[in-house]
Amino acid sequence: MSAHVRTQVRAALALQLESIAAVAGRVHPARTARFDPQDLPCLVLGTPSEQLVRLGVAAPCIYQRSITVQVEGYASAAPLETAADDLSADVERAVAAAGTLGGLVKAQLALAEVQTEVDDAVSPALAMFRMTYLATVITASAAPDAAL
C-alpha cells in the first residue's frame, strides 16, 4: 500500500524545493520538532486541510480532492523581510517548475495566499512566511493512495 496522496504531494514537492540552494538539505516534508536557529533557513511542508467533491454517481465514489498545501519558511538573516521575500520567491519559481508533480496533481499548484511575520525581539531575530497552495488530486474512494 502506498502513502496517502497528501503524503505523496508533500514528498514530491519537497523534492522539488530541494533545488533551492539556500535550503538544500533543509526541506522538511512534514512538521517536525522546533528548529534550532542554526538549522535556518529551512522550509516545512504541511497539508492541513482538504475539500472533497464526489464526481458523478459511479460506485465506488470518485473524489476530486482540493488539498491545501502550506509551505512555511523560516529565516534569520537580515534584513528579515527581504530574506523572507527572497526565499518565498525561490519557492514560487520551484513550484512553478514542478508542474503537475509528475502527474500526481491535475494542474500546477495554485498559490492562494502568502503571510509574512517578523519577530525582532528575540535572539536571533526571525522571519517566517506561510505560502498556501491549492492542489487538485483525483482518487477513488477505496484508494486514497492512488491518484487517477
Next chain:
Amino acid sequence: MSLEAPFADLEHMLTDVTMSMLANVVATPAAGADFPGMFSEADDGVFDAVLAGEITLRYALQSASLQRGDLLTIRGAQYRVAEKPRRIGAGHEAIAVLIEVAA
C-alpha cells in the same frame, strides 16, 4: 481624617531590597552609571517552530532610564534594548527586552 497608603513606602523599600538581594548582573550602559539587574535568558518557541532566546533585564527605574536602542554590556556581551522597557508592579521597576549584538 486623611487617608494613608501605608504600603507605598514599604513598596519602595521592597524594590530596593529585592534588587539588592536578587540582582544577578551589573549592567554597564554606553552612557551613564552601572546598575544592578535581574537578567534572564530563556529559550522560547517563536512562531511555534523555532527556538530562540528571549533575553530580559529587570531593573529599578530609579537606577537607570533605558530607551529603545540603548546599548548595554552585561557579562562581557553587548545587548541592544529592543523596545521601550515595560514598567511593572507599581512602576518602580521595569523589564527591558534585549537583543544580543553580534560581536
